[in-house]
Amino acid sequence: MSREARPGTGEERDAPPATGEERPIYAEVPDTPLSYERPSAGMHPPLDYPPYRSSALRHPRLPLIYLPHGITEITGPQLGPARVVGEFDSDLTRQHGGEPIGERIIVSGRVYDTDGKPLAGTLVEIWQANAAGRYRHSWDRWPAPLDPNFSGAGRCVTDSEGRYRFITIKPGPYPWGNHYNAWRPAHIHFSLLGRAFAQRLVTQMYFPGDPFQPFDPIFNSVADEAARQRMVASFRMHDTVPNWAQAYEFDLYLRGPGATPFEERH
Amino acid sequence: MIFTPTPSQTVGPFLSIGLPWAGGPLAAAPDTPGAIRISGMIRDGAGAPVPDHVLETWQADADGRFADLLGFGGASTLAGFRGFARCCAEDGDGSYEIVTVKPGPVAGVRPGSMQAPHIDVSVMARGMLDRCVTRIYFADEEQANASDPLLATVPRERWATLLAHAAPGGYVFDIHLQGPSETVFFAI
Numbered sequence: 001m002s003r004e005a006r007p008g009t010g011e012e013r014d015a016p017p018a019t020g021e022e023r024p025i026y027a028e029v030p031d032t033p034l035s036y037e038r039p040s041a042g043m044h045p046p047l048d049y050p051p052y053r054s055s056a057l058r059h060p061r062l063p064l065i066y067l068p069h070g071i072t073e074i075t076g077p078q079l080g081p082a083r084v085v086g087e088f089d090s091d092l093t094r095q096h097g098g099e100p101i102g103e104r105i106i107v108s109g110r111v112y113d114t115d116g117k118p119l120a121g122t123l124v125e126i127w128q129a130n131a132a133g134r135y136r137h138s139w140d141r142w143p144a145p146l147d148p149n150f151s152g153a154g155r156c157v158t159d160s161e162g163r164y165r166f167i168t169i170k171p172g173p174y175p176w177g178n179h180y181n182a183w184r185p186a187h188i189h190f191s192l193l194g195r196a197f198a199q200r201l202v203t204q205m206y207f208p209g210d211p212f213q214p215f216d217p218i219f220n221s222v223a224d225e226a227a228r229q230r231m232v233a234s235f236r237m238h239d240t241v242p243n244w245a246q247a248y249e250f251d252l253y254l255r256g257p258g259a260t261p262f263e264e265r266h
Numbered sequence: 267m268i269f270t271p272t273p274s275q276t277v278g279p280f281l282s283i284g285l286p287w288a289g290g291p292l293a294a295a296p297d298t299p300g301a302i303r304i305s306g307m308i309r310d311g312a313g314a315p316v317p318d319h320v321l322e323t324w325q326a327d328a329d330g331r332f333a334d335l336l337g338f339g340g341a342s343t344l345a346g347f348r349g350f351a352r353c354c355a356e357d358g359d360g361s362y363e364i365v366t367v368k369p370g371p372v373a374g375v376r377p378g379s380m381q382a383p384h385i386d387v388s389v390m391a392r393g394m395l396d397r398c399v400t401r402i403y404f405a406d407e408e409q410a411n412a413s414d415p416l417l418a419t420v421p422r423e424r425w426a427t428l429l430a431h432a433a434p435g436g437y438v439f440d441i442h443l444q445g446p447s448e449t450v451f452f453a454i
Contacts, residue, residue: 029336037267038453044274045395052276054393057311058443060451065420067399067452070375072386075334076324077350083287114267127284135280138357153284189277189284195336197324197386198454200397204275221395222273230272252272 033257035069036198037114045221052217053178069198069258076196079123080157090156092128092168093149100150102131102169104245107205107233110162111192113256118162119199125191126166127153133174133186142174167245173212185212185219192252199254206232207248278318278392279356285320286354293323293366295346300328302436304402305363308389311444315360319391321441323351323364323402325384330370368404368437374415382410382417389441398451402439405429416452424450 047059067073088094093104107126111119129135129152132144136152150169158164173186187204194200206213213219213232222228230253239247277285294301304323308316326332326349331342333349342349344367351364369383385402403411403425411417417425427449430437441449 032336039271043271047394047396047398049395052393052395055395056393057314058316058391058393060398060448061311061444062448062450064451064453067416067454068375069454070381071332071372072324072326072381072384073454075332077333077348078336079348079350082289082348112269114269114271116268125284127280129280135283137280137283139279151283189275189281191277191285197388200322200388201272201274202277202390202397203272218275218395221275224270224273226270227273230270231275253269255271256267 032074032195034074035258036074036196036255037258039255042222042224043227045218045223049217049221051178052221073198074196076193076199078121079193080121083123083125084155084157090154090164090166092152092154092166094167095151096149098149100130100147100169102147102150102172104167105170106165106167106239106241106245106247107188107250108163108165108239108247109233109250109252111158111164111194111252111254112162113199114253115256117256118158118160119195119254120158120160120162122158122162122195123155123191123193124158124164125153125155126168126188128168128188129171129174129186131169131172133172133184144172144174170207170246173210178217183212183215185210185216190250190252192254194254201252201254203231203252205250208232208235274396276392276395277320277390281318281320281390281392282354282356285352287352290352290354291362291364293325293347293349293351293364294327294344296365298344298346298367300367301365302368303363303365304385304430304437304439305361305433306430306438306440307360308362308391308441309360309443309445313442313445316391316443317358317360318356319354319360319362319389321351321353321362321364322388322390323366324386325349325366325369326372328367328370330372371410376415379415380410380413382407382414384414384416387441389443391443394443398443399454400441400449400451401428402430402437403428404437405431420450 233250430439
């Protein structure tokens with residue numbers, strides 16, 4: 001099933017006519033889009049993806065209906081102050097009395113839109129397993145040790161150039177029940193609010209050279225090779241700190257401006 | 267578009283390590299005059315509750331203004347109104363509950379048009395590789411719903427899946443990810 005509204009099925013019935021210079025009455029924020037681009041095929045995973053078994057009963061079977069981007073979709077919360085409150089919110093290695101076990105890493109990067117414009121002031125939230133691949137969660141039955149000095153959650157807000165930076169521990173891979181001998185590649189979960197409801201993104205950051213990636217249905221649910229590689233961080237020798245931490249760079253690209261509402265293709 | 271967008275991946279399991287916070291479900295302060303609770307169940311294609319999910323909402327206040335600090339139509343002046351709620355569950359019974367105020371009508375895309383009161387909703391869960399987006403409309407806004415430009419594109423027999431119904435203290439809105447009562451989801 002296509003995840004986009006399908007043309008010719010009646011979903012575009014209320015498509016606004018092209019009316020030239022007219023603009024919605026709320027068109028009053030400089031440098032802020034009135035609509036966002038629509039994802040093309042293969043850029044995002046399908047909701048129905050049988051190799052990921054849990055998707056079977058958790059995807060809609062009926063076609064999605066086209067939602068023209070209006071004021072509710074082009075606005076959004078600026079949530080930083082409500083969420084980033086602690087001194088060590090972005091340093092996952094200093095949230096407890098002692099040092100967590102594992103490879104200390106710096107994960108930093110910039111948040112852009114797909115036009116390459118940096119997105120300042122957007123909330124970035126991460127969560128992850130510990131060095132042994134164990135989550136601090138009652139549902140995690142993987143008998144690897146918990147680390148009393150590692151919770152695995154962090155938050156920060158991008159600066160004026162769209163930059164964020166976390167200090168953490170490299171998470172381990174871990175087995176899961178999707179199929180015989182299934183292992184998740186090491187990954188860090190990322191949640192970004194973006195500028196607008198339409199830009200909301202939840203994704204996972206993977207590590208370069210991870211041998212489990214070719215076998216992981218979640219990673220491979222993204223059909224487009226270039227898009228898939230967007231989820232793999234780069235090792236950054238220049239950003240390592242001697243005798244202290246390795247470094248990875250992970251830039252994120254949220255959808256950029258689309259056609260104005262009156263030019264949208266339907 | 268110059269750059270490829272970063273793809274979506276599933277939020278869970280273990281989403282509750284990173285996403286919840288105490289004030290998350292409060293789109294409006296609970297003591298706001300006119301504060302309501304919107305609650306419901308999220309169910310899968312077998313009708314079973316989805317106990318591991320994130321539900322996020324975004325909406326205008328009763329005057330049709332958003333708590334968007336960067337503008338658009340004049341930011342909301344309602345004290346304690348954030349307009350955004352996040353309700354996370356990971357060992358619950360598939361239910362969610364947010365606290366908010368009932369939104370007012372807002373401008374439509376087409377100049378001069380108005381949209382019926384609505385709340386945008388993102389649903390994310392283990393097993394969902396991308397979010398699903400739906401809208402909460404209100405069953406007691408019959409007149410506004412009848413002229414809403416988006417509802418006009420939804421087959422009439424599926425409107426019921428988008429309507430919240432009044433209940434003590436607020437409204438009830440259930441979500442069916444799949445199945446005979448499948449909720450209308452939107453391509454955003």
